[in-house]
Amino acid sequence: MEALQESYGYLFETELLQEIASVGKLRKVGRGHQIMDIGETITHMPLLLNGAIKILREDENGDELLLYFLERGDSCAMTFSCCMGTKKSEIRAIAEADTELVMVPVEKMNLWMGKYQSWQEFVLNSYHIRMMELLETVDTLAFMKMDERLLKHLQDKCMVNHDEVVQTTHQDIANDLNTSRVVVSRLLKKLENEDKIEMHRNHIKVLDL
DNA sequence: ACATTAAGTGATT
DNA sequence: AATCACTTAATGT
Numbered sequence: 001m002e003a004l005q006e007s008y009g010y011l012f013e014t015e016l017l018q019e020i021a022s023v024g025k026l027r028k029v030g031r032g033h034q035i036m037d038i039g040e041t042i043t044h045m046p047l048l049l050n051g052a053i054k055i056l057r058e059d060e061n062g063d064e065l066l067l068y069f070l071e072r073g074d075s076c077a078m079t080f081s082c083c084m085g086t087k088k089s090e091i092r093a094i095a096e097a098d099t100e101l102v103m104v105p106v107e108k109m110n111l112w113m114g115k116y117q118s119w120q121e122f123v124l125n126s127y128h129i130r131m132m133e134l135l136e137t138v139d140t141l142a143f144m145k146m147d148e149r150l151l152k153h154l155q156d157k158c159m160v161n162h163d164e165v166v167q168t169t170h171q172d173i174a175n176d177l178n179t180s181r182v183v184v185s186r187l188l189k190k191l192e193n194e195d196k197i198e199m200h201r202n203h204i205k206v207l208d209l
Numbered sequence: 210a211c212a213t214t215a216a217g218t219g220a221t222t
Numbered sequence: 223a224a225t226c227a228c229t230t231a232a233t234g235t
């Protein structure tokens with residue numbers, strides 16, 4: 001597990017890295033695959049090595065809303081709190097790109113909290129970062145109009161995929177933003193007229209980054 | 210050639 | 223901004 005060293009070497013001492021390597025299982029997930037669903041019991045916590053994962057929330061009707069992306073060096077804050085009592089996931093996680101992650105059993109969480117201060121810092125820090133990300137999306141939701149949200153979403157996608165070309169359909173975007181496809185199509189056309197994007201079938205190139 | 214899926218359009222609320 | 227109803231375009235079998 002040299003990949004561990006590369007992604008987390010600057011955070012954890014070698015002793016902890018070795019423990020992660022010995023107890024964790026490497027998992028590869030293809031783009032679009034579901035990693036965790038709402039209501040599922042959390043047994044492992046993920047440490048992202050590369051790729052990206054999108055975190056979604058769902059309403060009563062089954063409509064989805066994108067909360068944020070996880071990238072390399074991130075972990076799911078949901079798993080942290082689950083070890084403090086709650087055991088079911090409140091969110092759904094789907095691979096945004098082909099992703100490699102290390103799955104660590106949750107039992108190790110508390111153990112390492114006392115044993116390694118680098119682990120404790122990592123957990124607390126991750127929690128803080130997730131909180132800030134969540135606040136940002138709340139702001140976006142509450143204060144931004146659909147066209148601004150759309151552009152931001154495309155830019156975010158570019159960010160996590162390290163590519164100015166977004167592989168997606170209008171329908172997919174509509175699902176992520178919890179709006180209708182027709183609205184997305186029309187707003188995208190507007191963005192194209194403003195030379196902020198280029199539209200093609202099944203992919204969009206973002207010019208305004 | 211036909212069916213399916215993605216995207217575009219006008220009208221209405 | 224959402225929804226409906228319909229058209230057009232691209233792609234798969």
